[in-house]
Every structure is written in C-alpha cells, then in structure tokens.
Amino acid sequence: MAAVTPVPHDRPTLARRSGRATMWLPVLAVAIYIAVPLLCSIGYAVLPGWSFSLSAYSVLGDDASLLSAAGRTVTVAVLTVVALLLTLVPAVVAVHLWAPRLRPVLEILCTLPLVVPAIALAAGIVSLLRWGAQQGRGTLPNAISQFVQHPDLPLILVGTYVVLCLPFTFRSIDAGLRTIPLKAMVEGSASLGSSTWGTILRVVLPNIRGPVLFSIFFTTALCFGEFSVAATLSQDTVPVWLFTVSNTDFRASIAVAVLLNLTTWGLMLIGTLATQRFAPGRSGGTGGTGEETSADDAEDGPSPDGSSAEDRTRAHAPHSPTCEQADPEKVTR
Amino acid sequence: MSSATTPTDSAAGARSGGGRLLSRLGSPAVVSLAPMTLVLLLFFALPIGGMALIAFTVEGPSGAARAGLTHFADLTDHAEALGNSARVSLIGATVGAAIGAVTSFCISQIRSRRLDSVVAVLSSVLANDGGAPLAFSFIVTLGNAGLLFSLLHLDATGFSLYSWQGLVVMYQYFLIPTMVMVTLPTFAGLRRQWREANTALGGSSWTFWRRVGLPVAAPGLLGGWILLVGSAYATHASAAVLIGTGVYPLVPLTIASELRSGASTGGEATAMALGVTMVVIAVVVLFLFTRLQRRSARWLQ
Numbered sequence: 029m030a031a032v033t034p035v036p037h038d039r040p041t042l043a044r045r046s047g048r049a050t051m052w053l054p055v056l057a058v059a060i061y062i063a064v065p066l067l068c069s070i071g072y073a074v075l076p077g078w079s080f081s082l083s084a085y086s087v088l089g090d091d092a093s094l095l096s097a098a099g100r101t102v103t104v105a106v107l108t109v110v111a112l113l114l115t116l117v118p119a120v121v122a123v124h125l126w127a128p129r130l131r132p133v134l135e136i137l138c139t140l141p142l143v144v145p146a147i148a149l150a151a152g153i154v155s156l157l158r159w160g161a162q163q164g165r166g167t168l169p170n171a172i173s174q175f176v177q178h179p180d181l182p183l184i185l186v187g188t189y190v191v192l193c194l195p196f197t198f199r200s201i202d203a204g205l206r207t208i209p210l211k212a213m214v215e216g217s218a219s220l221g222s223s224t225w226g227t228i229l230r231v232v233l234p235n236i237r238g239p240v241l242f243s244i245f246f247t248t249a250l251c252f253g254e255f256s257v258a259a260t261l262s263q264d265t266v267p268v269w270l271f272t273v274s275n276t277d278f279r280a281s282i283a284v285a286v287l288l289n290l291t292t293w294g295l296m297l298i299g300t301l302a303t304q305r306f307a308p309g310r311s312g313g314t315g316g317t318g319e320e321t322s323a324d325d326a327e328d329g330p331s332p333d334g335s336s337a338e339d340r341t342r343a344h345a346p347h348s349p350t351c352e353q354a355d356p357e358k359v360t361r
Numbered sequence: 362m363s364s365a366t367t368p369t370d371s372a373a374g375a376r377s378g379g380g381r382l383l384s385r386l387g388s389p390a391v392v393s394l395a396p397m398t399l400v401l402l403l404f405f406a407l408p409i410g411g412m413a414l415i416a417f418t419v420e421g422p423s424g425a426a427r428a429g430l431t432h433f434a435d436l437t438d439h440a441e442a443l444g445n446s447a448r449v450s451l452i453g454a455t456v457g458a459a460i461g462a463v464t465s466f467c468i469s470q471i472r473s474r475r476l477d478s479v480v481a482v483l484s485s486v487l488a489n490d491g492g493a494p495l496a497f498s499f500i501v502t503l504g505n506a507g508l509l510f511s512l513l514h515l516d517a518t519g520f521s522l523y524s525w526q527g528l529v530v531m532y533q534y535f536l537i538p539t540m541v542m543v544t545l546p547t548f549a550g551l552r553r554q555w556r557e558a559n560t561a562l563g564g565s566s567w568t569f570w571r572r573v574g575l576p577v578a579a580p581g582l583l584g585g586w587i588l589l590v591g592s593a594y595a596t597h598a599s600a601a602v603l604i605g606t607g608v609y610p611l612v613p614l615t616i617a618s619e620l621r622s623g624a625s626t627g628g629e630a631t632a633m634a635l636g637v638t639m640v641v642i643a644v645v646v647l648f649l650f651t652r653l654q655r656r657s658a659r660w661l662q
Contacts, residue, residue: 048470051467051470051471052467052471053467054460054464054467055467055468058537058541061534061537062483062487062534064502064509065495065498065499065501065502065503065534068498068501068502068508068509069497069498069501069502071508072501114396115396115397115399115400116397118392118393118394118396118397119396122389122390122393122394125390126389126390127390130394134394140405142647143640143647144405144409144639144640144643145613145639145640146595146597146598147595147613147616147617147636147639148412148616148636148637148639148640149405149408149409151616151620151632152407152408152412153404153408154629155412156407156408158629159411187404188404190400191401224389249489250489253493253494254492254598255492255493255597255598255601255602256597256598256601256613256617259598259601260620267493267494270497270602271602274497274602282497282498282501285493285498286494288493292492296485296486297482297486300485300486301482
C-alpha cells in the first residue's frame with residue numbers, strides 16, 4: 029500500500045493518484061456550496077434581467093438613510109477599535125509585566141463573552157437601559173441611558189462590541205506578548221531613559237504589530253457586520269438598514285449585502301494574514317518574513333525538525349485547549 | 362472548570378484582584394488594568410447580572426419581589442421555540458459535523474501545503490460568518506424566487522428556505538468551516554507511524570480506522586459536533602433576517618420579539634429567562650468542548 033512509503037509530506041503518499049482525485053471531491057463540493065450563494069447574490073445585484081448593470085448600487089449615493097447608517101457604523105467601528113486597543117493592550121501588558129498571577133483571571137474574564145450569545149448580552153443591556161430610563165426624568169441613570177443610546181453616537185454599541193471582540197483579540201495579543209522578551213525590552217528601554225508608556229508605544233507595540241493588526245481588522249469586521257445587538261437596541265447600522273430596506277428595495281439590499289459581506293471577509297482575511305506576516309521571530313525587533321518564523325514560536329511547544337505545515341498545526345493544536353473558534357489565527361499559523 | 366463560573370463571580374474575582382492592588386494605587390499596573398475592569402463591569406457583568414436578576418425575580422402575593430423560578434416555568438409557553446431550536450441545532454450540527462469531518466479528513470489526506478493554508482484562512486473567516494448578509498445571499502439563491510430554486514425545481518420537493526430545512530442548509534455555511542477548523546489538526550495529527558505499524562502487522566485500512574484512527578479522532582469529532590450544536594443554537598442574525606418573527610419561532614428570535622413587546626406585558630422577564638437558559642447551554646457546550654479537546658490533545662501531542 030502506498031501509505032507505508034515514508035517520503036516527504038508535500039508529495040502524494042497516503043493515496044494513489046486516483047485516490048487523491050477522490051479526496052478532492054468533498055473539498056470541491058464544499059467549495060461550490062460556499063461559492064454559489066455569493067455568486068448568485070453578485071449575479072442578482074449586477075445582472076438584473078441578464079444584462080450587466082450597476083444601477084442597484086445607485087442607492088449608495090442616493091439614499092440618505094444608508095449614508096447616515098454607514099456613517100454611524102464607521103464611527104462605532106473606529107471608536108470600538110480605539111477603545112479596544114486602549115483597554116486591552118495596557119491590561120495584557122500589565123499582567124505580563126507586573127501581575128502574572130492576574131493573567132489567568134484576565135484570560136477567563138476575556139473568554140467569558142464567548143459563552144454569552146450576542147442576543148443574550150443584548151437582552152441584558154436592554155434590561156439595564158430600561159431600568160435607567162424608568163428612574164424618571166432628570167435622574168442620573170436616566171440621563172446616562174439617554175446619552176449612551178443617542179443615535180448620533182451610540183456609545184452603548186461601542187462598549188458592547190469591545191466586550192464581544194475580547195475573546196478573539198485577547199488571545200491574539202496575549203500570544204503575541206508571550207513570544208517576545210517583554211521584561212528585558214522594558215528594562216532595557218527604561219535603562220536608556222525611556223518612560224514606561226513611551227516604551228510600550230515605541231518598543232512593545234511594534235513587536236506585537238501582527239496581533240494588533242489582527243485585532244484592528246477583526247474588530248472592524250465585527251462592527252461592520254454585527255446585527256443582533258444593533259437591531260435589539262434599535263440602532264440603525266448598515267446591517268440593520270439592510271434588513272429594513274429589504275422590504276421595499278430588495279435588489280438594493282442585496283447589492284449592499286454583497287458589498288458588506290466582501291468587506292467583512294476581506295477585513296478578516298487581512299487580519300488573519302497580518303498575524304502570519306508579522307509573526308515575531310526570536311530576534312524580536314524585525315517582523316517575520318514568512319512562514320518559517322512561525323515555527324520559531326517559542327512558547328507554543330517545540331516544532332519537530334523540518335516541520336511541515338501539518339506538523340506545525342499538530343504542534344500547536346494541543347496547546348489551545350479552549351475554543352478554537354476563539355482563536356482563528358492560532359489555527360492558521 | 363474555571364470559565365464555567367458565572368460572570369458575576371468572576372467579575373467579583375477581578376474586583377478583589379484590584380482590591381489587592383489598591384494599596385499601590387497609582388502604580389502602572391492599576392492604571393493599565395482599570396479601563397479593562399471598567400468596561401467588563403459596565404458592558405458585561407452588569408447586563409448579565411441584571412438579566413439574571415430579572416429572570417429569577419418574581420412578584421410575591423403581596424407585591425413584594427422575591428426569588429423564584431416562575432419565569433422559567435412559564436417558558437412552557439415557548440415550547441415550540443425551544444423545540445424548533447433544538448431540532449435545527451441538532452440536525453444542523455449533525456449534518457455539518459458529518460460533512461465537515463469528511464472534508465477535513467480529505468484535506469488531511471491530500472497533503473498539499475497550499476490547500477492547507479488556504480483552508481485554514483478561509484475556514485476561520487467563514488466560521489465567524491452568520492450575519493445578515495448570509496441570509497440575503499441564501500434568499501437570492503434558494504428563496505421562493507431564488508436562482509437555484511427554480512433551476513433545480515425545488516418547489517416540487519417541498520423544500521422551503523423559510524423552515525427548519527432552510528435554516529439547516531443555511532447554517533452549514535458557517536458550521537462546516539467551523540468543523541473543518543476544529544478537526545483538521547486532529548486528522549493531520551494521526552501519525553504515519555501508526556498506519557505503518559498497522560500495515561506491518563497485517564491490518565487493512567479498515568482495521569486502521571476501526572481500531573486506531575476513529576478512536577483517536579473520536580473526542581475531537583464529538584467536541585466539534587457539540588461546538589456546532591452550541592453555535593447553531595445561539596445564531597440569531599441570519600435567522601432573524603431569514604425568518605423574521607412568528608413564522609418559525611426559535612429561542613433567539615423569541616428573545617428579540619419578547620423584548621420588543623416590553624416590560625409591561627411581562628415579555629421582558631420571559632426574554633431574560635430565555636437568555637439565562639442560552640447562557641447555561643453555552644457554558645455547558647464550552648465546558649464539554651474544552652474537556653474533549655484536551656482528551657483529543659493527549660493522543661495527538
């Protein structure tokens with residue numbers, strides 16, 4: 029049987045050529061299943077009556093409600109990215125530098141939102157906001173409830189989205205910090221006269237730019253695509269607008285949905301690739317230049333000699349016991 | 362398991378952790394941990410705590426509030442939604458787990474490095490899908506006026522996208538990639554030496570899978586299936602766009618509609634009780650998944 033011949037991985041070994049072709053069938057079937065709805069949507073959007081037309085996209089310029097929804101979505105996304113980085117990066121750096129005993133606590137706290145479905149969290153937030161509103165005019169809870177729900181600047185969405193992103197981004201940044209000699213960097217930088225925050229900004233951040241970029245793109249993608257919380261809180265973001273407008277102008281909603289879908293996929297793709305691209309080598313300073321450096325990943329377990337992609341996946345897998353979904357970049361490394 | 366503690370417990374843990382540090386108020390550690398603690402408290406611990414509070418509070422005969430399970434007992438009114446959710450998530454997860462496992466087995470057998478990296482990236486992107494655009498693309502494809510619906514004469518088969526069948530088909534879009542993502546390391550981790558040993562001892566390919574391959578892969582496969590059940594059960598956005606309200610009630614859709622109906626009708630308390638059950642199911646799913654992944658990791662180290 030061909031299975032016994034021990035030859036390098038990237039040559040067909042386990043199956044003969046014909047067997048290998050059979051192996052492609054399920055993969056192709058799934059690929060077709062993934063591609064068809066997307067192609068149908070694109071076709072429906074730009075081929076009304078089987079002739080090419082971008083008229084469905086005129087809604088982009090014409091519809092003031094879409095523009096305001098898009099503006100709101102982008103504002104929320106930008107604020108969420110800023111808030112996430114400002115809260116998460118210092119916290120993870122702090123537990124790595126000064127309070128290693130708190131790291132498991134922070135890890136659990138940041139993973140917990142994964143356990144709570146978005147719609148359940150939205151329900152909890154609604155209960156809180158209603159309680160605030162019921163305290164009557166002029167009271168502080170009422171004022172806060174009004175303020176955070178203001179349609180021009182729905183801060184409640186910003187806070188909720190930060191929490192929803194935490195499980196994914198914490199793992200990325202935590203793993204990034206584990207691969208660099210953080211303590212030595214901070215001490216070295218301090219001995220050269222830099223302040224703590226200056227060090228974090230100029231030395232630590234550039235060394236975890238892969239995870240930081242991943243966090244930025246992942247968070248943006250989530251903010252652009254999130255529906256449950258925004259719809260429950262009656263905040264008119266682009267996905268909610270899609271849902272509303274689909275009753276009146278279905279083709280326009282499909283056209284925008286295709287754009288939105290490709291945008292979020294693209295953002296996730298860039299985010300995942302950024303993690304691979306900038307995977308830090310042991311030398312610290314320079315970013316990784318390709319696949320080889322990810323094998324250097326010091327903390328995640330020894331890589332077998334001449335490790336192939338499969339071996340690396342195997343070497344990493346046992347070290348990520350919690351939800352793999354929480355950790356897309358770990359699987360892809 | 363630590364992550365199975367209730368959110369409020371863990372938040373209290375963080376606060377007491379902060380308390381230990383209070384003696385060094387103003388130290389960089391406190392300054393850098395404070396924003397995170399605040400965000401988790403305001404946007405996570407408080408809402409979930411509030412949800413649990415409303416769900417477990419009932420009005421006593423004298424009008425005084427007391428703890429009770431009335432709101433959970435009232436969930437029998439929503440037996441249809443609970444049943445539908447169970448049906449869709451169990452069938453969807455089983456179909457997704459079967460297709461996903463076969464696909465990731467085949468990917469592991471093809472052993473093409475390029476395919477591996479493409480699959481790794483795509484599956485992690487698609488596993489996070491499930492939003493509103495997904496539902497739109499399926500309406501265009503398989504809806505009553507969908508392009509494939511008329512092409513394949515699906516009306517003759519009685520298939521409807523706006524029923525459990527449609528939900529199961531649509532959920533595969535993120536369930537299969539999730540399964541592939543979770544089980545690919547398992548299949549890639551089956552050692553060549555085990556296969557060689559099996560062949561050397563005169564075993565057939567069938568013997569290998571029955572005695573070695575499947576027993577080693579089983580915890581990973583079961584864990585993946587459980588994760589898919591939880592993921593399908595919690596999905597709201599795409600189901601909300603596809604089904605809307607009323608036609609085919611599901612637990613997440615019922616939460617949203619009960620919330621809209623407002624506090625006066627008691628809908629809010631029902632929504633909170635349903636929310637609590639969702640959290641409990643999600644905790645159980647994550648707990649079982651983590652245990653099974655650890656078990657699977659023992660063999661694949």
